[in-house]
Amino acid sequence: MEQKCQDCDATLKILDDVVVGEIISCPDCGNEFEVSKINSNNVTLSPAESVGEDWGE
């Protein structure tokens, strides 16, 4: 599957085993998008949450 980056219009390649909640990074601008919905072959992307101070392993 492919989608266009909402910021820079680059092509985002989305693997077949994609799951809701997964992060897709734009190879060109680096922006991150979260998979918010999957309907058959249609994936909805939303801007991902930005990294928080308390994020980590």
Place this chain on the structure above:
Amino acid sequence: MNNRISIIYDRVRWEEKEIFKALEHKNIQFSKFDAKTLVLRSDDSVQSIQDVYGNSILQRCISHYRGMLIAHYLESKNCSVVNNSSTSRTCGNKFLSTLVFEKAGIATPLTLFSFSDKSAINSVDSLGYPSVLKPIVGSWGRGVVKLNDMDSAKALIEMRYNDDGLLSKIFYIQEHVNRPPRDIRTVVVGNEVLGAEYRYSSNDDWRTNFSLGAKIENCPMTKELEDIVIKASESVGGGILGVDLMESDDGLLVHEINNNVEFKGISKFTNDNIAHKIVDYIDTISKR
């Protein structure tokens, strides 16, 4: 109950996908919850919460406070959470981790704690240069700085002190350990150490975090390493953990335990399928 096992996450990484696959492979019924979408009511009954989340919950939030507080909430409704809130609280806070390691007699780098810029500079002076300043919360090496001399120490401490961050006036200053340009990451599930890897700092960084480009290679498991890792894991309450160590002149030092361990790298060096081991561990707990 609707499901025996739930997973709560806020970002699906490679690790979460592997855990989902392992649950499906083992034909275990499970539910997934995005922590960002949850609405938790204080007055919900124990039964209603257990009906939704089951009796065993794997907490995999990347946000420390989000994950820890959700664990607290679910435990208040008598749910079993892995890792539990106490382990999350300790591991997600370097200040508390160091106290626990010391109390348990686990060798760890000498650390000084200060609560103002002036006392922080005194701490660095007392440790000598270089020393290391770390934020007490956060991971992936972010904000971890080596203080090479008094000028840079003063500047960095002043910058932190004038920051509006909630924790920026708490100074965690650690001795700079004389070690090879690597540390050791181990992954523990329950009472089993599943693997160990060396993480070599990249050419342009002294830190050894994988996220900063560290190169990894297999670290042979020894009885000494295994014993220290298990003891360290137990000191924070056990569970699914990433125990990090340094090789000092005086032996192995535990410097950090990760409560939400990433295991993509180390999977190359172990015969165990770590996601399967995690699922087996959760499944066992759910049947208690």
